[in-house]
Amino acid sequence: MKDSTGPAKEPIEGTDPAPLSDRFGAQISHGDIREVRGPLLVVGGAGGVGWDEFATIDLAGGESRHGLVLEVDRDLATLQVLESTDGMSLGGIGVRFDGRPLHVQVGTQWLGRVCNGRGEPLDGGPPVTGTATLPVSGWPLNPVYREPPQEPVLTGISVIDGLMTLVRGQKLPIFSVPGLPHLTLATQIAAQATSSGQSFRVVFAAMGLTHADIAFVRDRLEERSAEKELILLLNAADDPVIERILTPRIAPTIAEHLAYTESHDVLVVMSDMTSYAEAVREVSAARREIPARRGYPGYLYSDLATLYERCGRVKGHDGSVTIVPVLTMPAGDITHPVPDLTGYITEGQIVLAPDIAARGIYPPVDVLSSLSRLMRSGAGKGRTREDxxxxxxxxxxxxxxxxxxxxxxxxxxxxxxxxxxxxxxxxxxxxxxxxxxxxxxxxxxxxxxxxxxxxxxxxxxxxxxxxxxxxxxxxxxxxxxx
Structure with a gap:
């Protein structure tokens, strides 16, 4: 249940929407499959189904896949299939709707785990269990209960800590160009970042990485993961595109519980948000929506905002969520829709420049194009140093x-x-x-x-x-x- 006045809370027992199996006995299997189109499945006769509802898709051979409802038109429901629609045909498919959005179990059991973009283990361990179950879309946070970001998050990287200090509860993106070491910088931040006076945890969400990059991330962050201070969600470039849309939603859901229930300071690093935006564009094209700028859907701004705005500090809670999204600018164009819209939502930017990298400087930060708008909230006497x-x-x-x-x-x-x-x-x-x-x-x-x-x-x-x-x-x- 959503608290309309206070911060995000776990659903109260007895008020969380129950699945269809609880409300109506056995779940109804819908077999009226009208169309399979790219990553989408169109189901007929699905009256009473709601937007963003989670569904189980049963195939003729006994295999099960999963989907989310993207659109409802009378008794037609359009689902995005998480594991792709490869091998599906119109006959022999049954769809069972859960009656609620996709939920994940959250808790400290996530710490130290390495999972794919859907939260399934890649480290050989058992499935991750938790102490609570929360929707991956999160709960809206009442602005009245937001505390202003303050106190620094120190990354151990001089150009960031000294000139564009990251503040606890802030969202500060990294703008890069393909070929620059933005992934190296992101992993270095995840490996080294700390805050004073609080237990510090990191959630690293990777989207659209090559297997070589995933191996690099796992190796670089192995030490912090072994210390139970880090969670890895790794979506590979050859994984289903829909998984790429879930990854940056699961990550802050885990982080919110660690921050507001377990009282940790949590840093969420998300790379690469351009890969996420391209996945959104692909699904939008499959839905035959009218494209906006450069083929991206017109709702890309609000879609990105639902991710970035999940950071902050909340009255009555000791923890915080800080978000560092990393994105690549196609052709180095900072007016491209992804960096452009990100800049409107976030509180500054760290810009990497090819000419600085060519001079052998790492990290190649263009400091005159970069800033942290909340730096003065986290720097100075009593926070860092008076000067x-x-x-x-x-x-x-x-x-x-x-x-x-x-x-x-x-x-x-x-x-x-x-x-x-x-x-x-x-x-x-x-x-x-x-x-x-x-x-x-x-x-x-x-x-x-x-x-x-x-x-x-x-x-x-x-x-x-x-x-x-x-x-x-x-x-x-x-x-x-x-």
Missing amino acids: HPDVAAQVLAALARARQATELAELVGEAALSETDRSYILYRTLVEKGLFDQARDESRTLEDTLGRAWTALAALPDKELTMLPRVFLDRYLPRSGS
Whole structure:
């Protein structure tokens, strides 16, 4: 049952919609199959069936598959088949409707498990059981009960922690281009991220990965998984496309229970959301819907919002859900519908750039195109360090000036520049190699990150450090010979 005033809660015993087998005795098997179209199955004579209802599909050979109701038109129900419709024919199929949406069992038993995109084990263990059963679509969260995101989630990656700090309860996407190490960055965040004062857990949802990438993810996150701090949901590129639509819904459902019932801080990393959006487009085309921009359905914005908005902090609960979606921009086009709509919903973005990767910098973050709009809620005195927000602002301002000086040097030569402009070019080298660049398995403390930022800023004359109070300069700025 949904709580109309408070935060999301587990269904109250006796009020959760019962399956048809409970309400009407044995489930009715519908055999009037009108059409099999791509991943869709059209069933006739299905009166009383509701949208998003879960169904079991019995084939003639004894095999069972599963589906979700996408559309209801009088007594016609259109289902998306989770395991694909391969081998299905119109005869010999029976469909049994459950009378409720797809549910998954949730609880701490998920921790340490490796499953496919539908939550079925890939690690050789038994099926995952839980202490509660929740719908994968989640419950709407009353905005009145939302707490503002605050306190940092530290990733151990200097360019993120220092300049675009992730905040507990935030949604902060990573925009990338095919060929860049966005999956490496996502797994590094999942392996290293922590928050202060709370037990921290990670749910990693992969969509449309190659088997080589899945092997990399499992190997990279094996240690945290063995410590029962991580859950892996892995959807391969050759898995049914419908599974790709379920994966980013199951992940926050598990996370919400761990956060709001078990009081953990939970980070949900979802990669690649472009693969998810393409799956939505494929199903939309199979339904013969009128396409919108670039063939995507017109409801893509609201569809993405139902996923991203499942993060946050809730009054009366100690835990939190933080979401980091990773997506690739086709041809590097940031105006493509997936990054464009994602940017409207989320609170900032981390942008990876090919030209920075070409200079050998990892992670190749374009810091002047990236930001965390909630950074000041999680950085500063009492949260990170008193000088953190001002140092971040000065690093970014100096980098913008350094980029201008570099472009000028390419026109007139570095020798023709002023001493100040030459100091900015030196600063750019120091900040990129000393602060931004780090090993793919290196985890830095925030003290180390801020120390590296101050070391780079020391290459500039004091008169250029206009965004830093004198008290911070005296306390933190390294001096030659000191």
